[in-house]
Amino acid sequence: MDIPKDRFYTKTHEWALPEGDTVLVGITDYAQDALGDVVYVELPEVGRRVEKGEAVAVVESVKTASDIYAPVAGEVVEVNAALEKTPELINQDPYGEGWIFRLRPLDMGHLDDLLDAAGYQEVLESEA
């Protein structure tokens, strides 16, 4: 499983990539593989304020639906509208075109509480 080293991770299989004073959020390669073909993504409203761990979006495959949690507290400033028409981007390019929403964290320092690539790798190994 691909786990890029340039970003942070959660135990619930989200990734968070800092970009300026915002972070891009998506789901990991492992998560998209476990879900199977993504058929629908329920995106949050721009402007919504969220707590860390709050369910912000929903990713649906044929047989299941998964909540996507905010990795840190903040405000949703952008959503990936391309997913409305082409949800399969999450399967095709989970770390790039398949990003889900952009947060402006209350405090960028909170990202340090998240896992790094090695830490996430350990989570996956413990789940296997």
Added chain:
Amino acid sequence: MDYTPHTEEEIQAMLQRVGAGSLEDLYRHLPQEVLNPQISLPEPLPEWAVLEELKRLAANNKPAFKAFLGGGIRSHHTPPVVQALASRGEFLTAYTPYQPEVSQGVLQAIFEYQTMVAELAGLEVANASMYDGATALAEGVLLALRETGRMRVVVSQGVHPEYREVLQSYLDAVGAELRTWPLREGRTPLGEIPEGTGAVVAQNPNYLGALEDLAPLAEAAHRAGALFVVVADPLSLGVLEPPGAYGADIAVGDGQTLGLPMGFGGPHFGYLATKKAFVRQLPGRLVSETVDVEGRRGYILTLQAREQYIRRAKAKSNITTNAQLTALMGAMYLAALGPEGLKEVALKGVAMAHRLWELLLEIPGVAPFTPKPFFNEFVLRLPRDPQAVRKALAARGFHAATPVPREYGENLALFAATELHREEDLMALAEAMREVLA
């Protein structure tokens, strides 16, 4: 008689295989305190005796074939062809079509049902069925609240009182507010829609049987940012403008009038139709066409992530078992009659109801209550308590004069006519009414 195939030898062999000495042994690990309670039930009966006892009970009923009672449930003809086809074991004894490869019969029948309901309602989609008209209304309104993110509902008093009671129970559960608009001269007045209203609900023909011009109410609802929900008898939609044509976002109703046995109130089915844009908020099952690996057309349950077995606490509804077989009967009925046949049945009821209205109004003391134009049901004001009138008519062999709740007024009774009534049936009822009210 218990319908089990096991011989005594087989039971012994199986017990041995599972390491148990007796059937009692299978329950040995249950707490002793609860095992083998004293239960008093009647002795078992052979098949003929069960039927005999049922016939005894049935003989204590006066069947209401050709009833003049209304309230959304009416005596209609159940075509034997529908009974026969729906009784086929493959339809009767299947469950939810989770394995589509061996469930194309039910799945395609649902797909066709969804199509027919959407056509009748003048909307784009329908789900596979709800329990009844009342719960279809409650779920339709909850859909509107999810879609709008609001928690206030306005309902016309023209909606069937039992439907409004069920709606109240469902809205109480989620903490939404229900406001009732009283009828004015038998119709829904156009009023100010309160801020924060997510759903506006009316019925057409309304509970009193009157036809309503609901387009202005639909516009008002939309201006207020609410969705417009219409309760409509599916039989009436063979003749009347469909709810979708005058601005309904959601249409619901009870399918009994499509030739289903009244069955003392159930089972029937509820239909729920809406726009495709709201499909992700729909409760219950939904079937889509697709293709198999060889490119053949097939049908499958879709958007299942809305449902409880996947989404659990976040499902759109808890509904699981619905009313599939009765909905299938409704679809068979629509196919058996076609657009012309359906229109004819509906119009015959309309004509007979108007004739009955004339005949009953000739009786001294009887006054009109439902304003014209009405459809196949109407309300009259009687000179006496309608409960007593219904009872006296029943003693003369007529099922008529459904007592209307007091909220609509004193001494009101509902009457209905259908394709089953002949002129002489109406005359006989009028004669009996004259005697009863004399």
Added chain:
Amino acid sequence: MNYPTIFERSRHGRRGLRLVQEVPEATRYIPEGFLRKEPPRLPQVDELTLVRHYTGLSRRQVGVDTTFYPLGSCTMKYNPKLHEEAVRLFADLHPYQDPRTAQGALELMWQLGEYLKALTGMDAITLEPAAGAHGELTGILIIRAYHQDRGEGKERRVVLVPDSAHGSNPATASMAGYEVREVPSGPDGEVDLEALKRELGPHVAAIMLTNPNTLGLFERRILEIARLSKEAGVQLYYDGANLNAIMGWARPGDMGFDVVHLNLHKTFTVPHGGGGPGSGPVGVKAHLAPYLPVPTVERGEEGFHLNFDLPKSIGRVRSFYGNFLALVRAWAYIRTLGLEGLKKAAALSVLNARYLKELLKERGYRIPYDGPCMHEFVAQPPAGFRTLDLAKGLLELGFHPPTVYFPLIVKEALMVEPTETESKETLEAFAEALGELLQKPKEWLEGAPYTTPVRRLDEVRANKQPKLTYFDEG
């Protein structure tokens, strides 16, 4: 080749049933503005075409009448033909006819209520809910009304469900405005008592349990669970989906449950109808009786009547009095079997499940929670096999698969409920088939089924571009 839709069989101007001889003129009664401008695009077929269409569809469908159907938690037992004749005796009753002219129907309802109270150990009952999940909603609303009445409604905001629960339990609790918390199962597959203790408290309104649970295991610590909930002022809810295993042998009421819903379409053999209609009566202990939905059926000096006068009632949950014709079937079933017959049916449902479990173990299937199972059990295929493929392989071999991928706590779950009406040789043939599938090449399994009316369907397409009606352009 595609099986035609009824719309493709339609020909403009063709007629089937004609029920009206002289057709009235619409505008004589209804102003033009109210009339439909375009007729609905309903099929136009003759009666024989109709019969061929639906008969053909029925041949593309399996049911209990055609096929072994061991769908776990659904109790797909034989549906006696007697019951289909029985309901015809009650078809022509209108819910608003004078109750004095429906005494037989009301007596039947009252009697059935008494039987079900006796079988569950409950004090009062409603027959109004239309299905199991509807019964759940009714039961939880009753509990809510009870807590509110005692002034604890605001505080008790949580409903506890085990992680093995049916999805309808948490969905129901949400519909009733509750927050849902899951209680983990212990290593033996039963509720983890210590975890439950940690969750219990004055914020909890109810615990919803299925017993035997969805693993097919009887919750042996149920009396302790009941004691703990009682001490915490929590109402104990019994999901009756699995009552078939214990009917007559043990009663939820004696175990300490306050509310129970039954699935008459499971335990009491009302046919499932391709998904419904069912019936979900709710029994309650005396302290909850004032909150039952209206109307209740009661026996008085002048016969049977409907009682609408329950000031503390939660109101109505359905129009009229429930799925009455389903009640007739359940009544006939209970009167045919009697207590001894019901007990024997229950015991044989357990024996069939245990026997089949042994046969599957013998063929290499794993039983993750291998306690003494009741009427159903949960198995896993040997390593390297996918449950989905085995289910599709079963279709090819002429069996309906068990419930798959449920309960969620077991990976690759196969939840098998054979029911008591299946013979020893059917169980053996089924086990043989499941064994045979393990010998099949991987490619064969992944391609199965082959000879069914359609093969595996494109589910992704159905979700991404759903076509929901014949006229839907997608």
